[in-house]
Amino acid sequence: MNRRMEMICIGNELLIGKTLNTNANWLAGRVTALGGVLKRITTVGDEIDEIKMAVNHALQRRTRFIIITGGLGPTHDDMTLKGVAEALDLELVVDEKALEMVKAKYEAYFKEGRMDRFELTPSRIKMATIPEGAEPLPNPVGTAPGVIIDVKGSLLIALPGVPSEMKAIFEESVKPLILENAGEGLFFEKSIFVDGIMESALAPLIDEVIRENPYVYVKSHPKGEERIPHIEIHFSTLTEDSEVAERRLEKAVNRMLELTAHNR
Amino acid sequence: MNRRMEMICIGNELLIGKTLNTNANWLAGRVTALGGVLKRITTVGDEIDEIKMAVNHALQRRTRFIIITGGLGPTHDDMTLKGVAEALDLELVVDEKALEMVKAKYEAYFKEGRMDRFELTPSRIKMATIPEGAEPLPNPVGTAPGVIIDVKGSLLIALPGVPSEMKAIFEESVKPLILENAGEGLFFEKSIFVDGIMESALAPLIDEVIRENPYVYVKSHPKGEERIPHIEIHFSTLTEDSEVAERRLEKAVNRMLELTAHNR
Incomplete structure (x- = not known):
């Protein structure tokens, strides 16, 4: 089973330091918990050529899931789907199903008295304009539908940038x-914290744990502020059996604790 | 002047959602404020091949500054410089200057009584092992030096992942x-906030401002929680003259305020 996933985050605000990419963090946690293996996050600005290149490279790497965030809204600099269409050499078309979704949203807003008149303006129709052959995904809380396209075994999924x-x-x-x-x-996954041992002294101990526990990934994360070593050691494993996972992690953690106790 | 910059962030913790990439956000803000133009942030895991590919692609795009974060520490999964060396077809060598830096740090720690004995273990020598021809950059607050390599007009700079x-x-x-x-x-840059107008209604107004203000980049960011539109409109411009910047931003902002006042 090809579990390789990549994420492409689109928006100038991410490249000028205006917006912290909490979307990538949230999605990374979710897809990992669901058994996906996220291999890369690419962040580019609102530029057709950069979007196109990012999509093409992800496809070349035979990525099973390519999740794109941002750039689906009504403004002209929302150009994700244009970049995707160019990358795949597809036309952008007003999709009937997508248009129904957008229309239903604004009709509801009008009925709720949130708009003076109901109109399908070009900016609104834009949100229903998707690559030919793509499927719109309903947006339960906003107006722009998501989009999914099957590209020879890769599923390309575009989601809005608004977190909710x-x-x-x-x-x-x-x-x-x-x-x-x-x-x-x-x-x-499981974490332990070790105090008072520098990371450079922990390194050979971690190597020993890794050698003895081939199915457990072990990584150290220095957390202390310079003077006092305070290091998180993170253990993780992929398996279909939670009892196997438990056993694997426990064995590695215990060995690590044993080794650090001896080296204090 | 080629101002193109890219960032490459390395670490599995970023791909499993364990760590929010605040480094990328901080660096993006800093380089933008200093006149750099950040075009892409690539996040990959602790894997030689992924690091190598990310470095090669950034070089192919003729990027002036490639800033890499993470993977410089003493453990085996800190493999940034190995990936960089492979990408550039360089050997990894123990660098005299880097070794002096690392040695001085641990000697100081020993004198401060933070270590029982002073030793240059393989894990510590690893932090002074850098691609041949690279220059180490002093680390004022930790042990692993940064690294800079000039690659035919591209400056490749590797920094540790620990934020401080x-x-x-x-x-x-x-x-x-x-x-x-x-x-x-x-x-x-400058921002204004507009309440009570949906983004799809703002879109044509923003287009008008953009047409009249070619040197100002205008982007809307929906902030409200679904039911009540609350939208930030962000204006930015690049120039060497702060008075020019002021005039440009003021003109665009005023026009935007005028148009939104008419459309309420």
Whole structure:
């Protein structure tokens, strides 16, 4: 099963330091917990050529899931789908299903008295303009639908950048696809904290634990502020059996604790 | 002047959602303020092949500054410099200057009574093992030096992932290089907030402002929670003259306020 996933985050605000990319962090945690294996996050600005290149490279790497965030809104600099269409050499077309979704949203807003008149302006129709052959994904909390395109074994999924909309579409339409693809393989993790041993002194001990526990990934994260070593050691494993995971992690953690106790 | 910059962030913790990439956000803000133009952030895990590919692609795009964060520490999964060396087809060698830096740190720690004995273990020598021809950058607050390599017009700079160390090396050794390369071009920005107009209704107004203000980049950011539109409109411009920047931003902002006042 090809579990390789990549994320492409689009928006100048991410490149000028205006916005902290909490979307990438949230999605990374979710897809990992669901058994996906995220290999790369690419962040580019609102530029067709950069978007196009990022999509093409992800496809070349035979990525099973390519999740794109941002750039689906009504303004001209929302150009994700234009970049995707160019990368795949597809036309952008007003999709009937997508238009129904957008229309239903604004009709509801009008009925609720939030708009003076109901109009499908070009900016609104833009949100229903998607690459030919793509499927729109309903947006439970906003107006721009998500989009999914099957490209020879790669699923390209575009989600809005507004966090509440991104999360809602992910949970409703993307999560089931990832679970299905992952089979039963899930991610399990555990952390311990070690004080008073420098990372350079921990390094050979970690190597020993890794040698003895080939199915456990072990990584140290220095957390202390310079003077007093305070290091998180993070253990993780992928398996379909939670008892196996438990045993694996416990064995590695115990060995680590044993070695650090001797080296204090 | 080629101002193109890219960032490559290395660490599995970023891909499993364990760590929020605040380094990328901080660096993006800093390099933008200093006149750099950040075009891409690539996040990959602790894997030689992924690091190598990310470095090669950034070089192919003729990037002036490639700033890498993470993977410089003493453990085996700190493999940034190995990936960089492979990408550039260089050998990894123990660098005399880097070794002096590392040695001085541990000698100081020993004298301060923070270590029982002073030893240059393989894990510590690893931090002084850098691609041949590279220059080490002093780390004012930690042990692993940064590294800079000039690759035919691209400056490849590797910084540790620990935020305090990354920031200290950046301010001391990287900032002056970016300022020098930027000449006098700096980034100026301003934001206004508009309430009660949906983004799809704002879109044509923003287009009008953009048409009339070709040197100002305008982007809307929906901030409201679904039901009540609350939208930030962000204006930015690059110029060497702060008065020019002021005039440009003021003109665009005023026009935007005028148009939104008419459309309420």
